Amino acid sequence: MGKKLQIDSILRPEVLVIGAGGAGLRCAVEICERRPGTSIIAVTKVYSPQKSHTAAAQGGMAAVDPKDPVDKIIYHMFDTWKGSDCSSDQNIIKKVCESAWEQILWLERHGMHFSRTEEGRIAKRPFGGHMLNFGKVKAFRACYEADRTGKGIMDTVWAESLKHGVIFLNQSVACELLFRNGRCIGAIVFMEQNGKFLAVLAKATIMATGGKTRMYQVSTNCRQNTGDGLALILQAGLPVMDLEAVQFHPTGIVGPGILASEALRGEGGILRNKDGEPFMERYAPTAKDLAPRDLVSRCIMNEIREGRGCVHPDHKLPHVWLDLRHIPEHVHRTRIQEVCGFFCKFVGVQPQHELCPVTPTAHYQMGGSPTNEFGEVQKDAQEVVPGLYACGEFAAASLHGHNRLGTNSLLELITMGQVVGERVAAYLHDAEAPGDLPQDAGSHVFSQFSRYLASRGKTHYAEIRDALRVLMMEKVGVFRNEKGLAEAIEKLKELKQMARHMKLSSRSLIMNQDLLQFWELDHLLDVSMVIAHCALARKESRGGHYREDYPERSPEFQYHTLAYMTEYGKVTLGRRPIDMSIFEARGEHYEKFGIIERKY
Amino acid sequence: MDAPAQRTGIEAYLIGILKRSEKLSYYARSRGWGFIMTWAHRIAGLILVLYMLFHIYTLSALYEPAAFVSKMKFVDNFIFSFFEWALAVPVIFHALNGTRLILYEAFRIRKDAIMVRWVFVLSSIYILTLAFFMLMGNQQVSAGFFWLMVAITSAISSTIVYKRLWHTQNGILWKLQRVSGAFLLPLVSGHMFFMHLNYQVGHDVETILARISAPGMKALDVAFVCLVFFHAGFGLYTIIGDYIEDSRLRSGLTVLISFILGVFAYAGAKIVLTI
Amino acid sequence: MSQEYDLTLKISRYDPDTQLSWVQVYRLKAGRILRFVDLFRKINDEQDPTLAWSSSCEHGQCGTCGMKINGKPLLTCELLVENAVKFFKTQTFTVEPLTVAPVIRDLVIDMEKAYERVHFVKPHIIQPAPQHPDGDEYRISPRVLETYVEATRCINCFCCATACVTQKNYLGPNALLANIVRLMDPREMAKQERMDILYSDQGTPRCRTAQACSFVCPKEIDIAHFIALAKEGNFK
Ligand SMILES: Cc1cc2nc3c(=O)[nH]c(=O)nc-3n(C[C@H](O)[C@H](O)[C@H](O)COP(=O)(O)OP(=O)(O)OC[C@H]3O[C@@H](n4cnc5c(N)ncnc54)[C@H](O)[C@@H]3O)c2cc1C
């Protein structure tokens, strides 16, 4: 093993953005607009910032137009609160919902190609969970760019950051956060394309590494969403929050895990099991196939668990059928053509004549790195880490609590990105320079990588990865229970042990996928472990977290879970109170913001 | 994945002839027929450039009619007439396809499947008619009237393109390339046609000399030779630009080409003007 | 019900450490609806973990996984085995990286290099139009939007640039498209600057209307049409 790992060079921008997705870049642009000339380096794991996963979001971005005659911001706030199963923070709800329209205008002015109404204004469409008059009728609240809203956002913030001269390190991963006296002063970055390690020392570091649900067998997340960001946070001894809250979408296309929108069921699509039985009639006799996402997901999983699911011959995954054959031709052609096209394109099925294989798919992680309302990363429920910020799906401020409403995530990442940008710009004003590279910089990542490079085991990476995915889907997925979770934790420990004896196929540092996957696997295991622990501790069901043994929400657990893990498997839990400032302010309609039922 | 393949109906049309070639169907499948058409256009253009150099060289013998006659004797055989006929393929293909390109780019005629079909149909008609006349021989047409018509059509077609393109911000030479193309379309196809209406007379030095001495013809031929060499020169210039990244080498080659083509253009103009 | 195919993949490989390139042949069995990215993963899992390939979203939405399959540039996360067999009429496929940028390893290219051309045309609004008097959004009629909305769907996968006849001294179809979008966007005021880029030596004159770009574009954008609009000098 001749190679000695070392830091190749040191870069000293003012700001380091880890994760150049929608959130990270919105933040970078905000800083540049407030403080022109700020030097910013943005690191991204993908091949170009434009490839970040924000680009895959389709539906839309929620915002209440103040000129709208019927919709009101308070309705949006209520929907979000209710949707979260009363576990989001009301100060964040207020902040995000109130500035939503401004963010839409910001995007529009910076060149996003929103779909338009006849009058040339931004068009809006209804979306699940968004209602008028406190849950009475559908609200037209989601601003959209055809079926590619996320792409529009991504293109806009990416192009704007180019304009401001943000420097990108593509195909590079942040692999260790650097601290001095408790202040974050940057990170070590590994550049995949040339195999070099860089130290980036910055006055402020912003983490926005996005989604993290690749540990599930079927997931809508991209190949790069392996929870690296959270793992870095955990390594640094910082907490993560509400990780048990994972959102599953009931109808993911088997294999690629692509979303088959609720619209299909809205137009009359029926879920069937192996025997062709329309099983939703059994579980929800009235709402049937249109029951809420989490319920439908659970029913599908139940069918599969009780042996009434099918196994996909090519992708080897369990699934049920979505039947669209009886839907009239003209509906196929006009209203659901796009989504049906996905079945055609990705699994070669003609929905008009064949059954479509679907299965619940891990979609969104509500939890993340806890931040205060300015996006400053928290050390515990009170204190923040100076110099470290977080936004986007990676962070939990938290707007979503234990369940996210569709279209609220894009909204959150843009608003919180802006909020963090504003905060950082102010902070940069009199922040000290980060100083020299700390003595022990890189020690953690180098020992990690040396271990990988020295590994001479027999186990193949894919074995562990697949075992992990199945395990998480079965035991820490849609359904959870005490026994399963405990088993999962044991199994995870085993997997981690196995991961120490993997077989590395090439010892090159340049674009070595195998090596990087070792690193990612470590993170997947870390984050999975924390999810399992958090899920075990929350002995209730709330939002995306469903415990079979405790199927009801319980007031006892009216708090956010904080979790720390510096040593694998040793998870320490803490709590953060849920902000109820709207309720406490006793303004108009305050009673709607108490502990209410989540019923649709 | 399968949709774009179906987008061009051209493929279906050309199946019989072209699908037999492995290379062509490889490109047709991976890049579409437009890609092949572009290459064919380029190759035809290059053949024409070479032919023009050769053409001016042979015409220069007109200074000494006796030499011209002996040269013509030399080429007056079956193989050479076949080549002469075969020349019609690149000529008419380049001319019609060039027209298609101009229509696509500047006149918004984007029904490409149909346009490509027309290129092939008209080309075949032209080539076959040419063969017919070559075999028949002895056709009569009033030279004055013929060339007047050609000149008028050329003027009209180039004016239309000029009007359509000149105000745009495209490079001036680029625009001139299209305008000259439009001017050449009737001229080249007419020229080729005329020379074959009566194959024997087409090569007869007396007839040629008589025609060249007509002032109207002189004017037209000078315009012809200037535009062809400009068009050829700019064509070569853009091709060079596609392949050579080094800007010094590129300028060097541009100068070289301009010089060679300039000399030939001068020689060509001198022939018609001084004989 | 599921048909298995015996596939042969001839994959171009390149090792940056030794700077050797070669073609490696992999044989594998695969079900009809596996996508090419799944095949690569299968090769990684079962035969050769060293094969490097690129993908991200695997939704056909990011443009990371572009490669040449039997010469045709396409998104490998959208290409089902079944469709490939049908389209190319063979079960043997050559897999090569796109040619728009140098290869880093195997099928992974240096996208950053390829992107330089897109950066050059400035995909943002250079100089925004004055705001609407009401202070809210700029009004764009759906009719106007319709003329260029197709072009906004480009995901910069560089398939078109790989297919094009012109490979050098050319910004490429997608970069031109990014420029043209902003020329057609009523919110952009710096039209002249954009025109200068558009008609420069690296711009439209290099396009030969080969339409290979439109032919291969996975988003089915008629790029040639937009470039022709530019040549026509009339963006309506
Ligand atoms: C299929 C799909 C559809 C969706 N539809 C909607 C919708 O309609 N409405 C809605 O509101 N939300 C939707 N969402 C959710 C929303 O898209 C995401 O939550 C959001 O895009 C996350 O954005 P982000 O900026 O936080 O992260 P991302 O855009 O994922 O960016 C993360 C960035 O971090 C980088 N990165 C990751 N790890 C590292 C590392 N270790 N080092 C360096 N860089 C790293 C990545 O490369 C990437 O650039 C959808 C999500 C999916 C998957």
Ligand code: HEM
């Ligand atoms: C007869 C009428 C003609 C028309 C309508 C015509 C039209 C065109 C057009 C439109 C182009 C530009 C193609 C492009 O850039 O995409 C072109 C290119 C070219 N033409 Fe012509 N042309 C004609 C005659 C000629 C002649 C007589 C010659 C040769 C002497 C010639 C040589 C070339 C060459 C070399 C090119 C460059 C090809 C390339 O860029 O690949 N053309 N022609």
Ligand code: HEM
């Ligand atoms: C093979 C068939 C051809 C024959 C027999 C032929 C014959 C001639 C003759 C006899 C002349 C002298 C002028 C005249 O008589 O009007 C001439 C001139 C000319 N021909 Fe052709 N030609 C042929 C093809 C072409 C083609 C394909 C082109 C264009 C690409 C072309 C371009 C010219 C030009 C530009 C002139 C004017 C020359 C000058 O001014 O010196 N000819 N041709």
Ligand code: SF4
């Ligand atoms: S225009 Fe089409 S082929 Fe070209 S980069 Fe964009 S999406 Fe890809």
Ligand code: F3S
């Ligand atoms: S393939 Fe190339 S030549 Fe023009 S029309 Fe497309 S850019």
Ligand code: FES
């Ligand atoms: S991986 Fe994103 S387009 Fe194929």
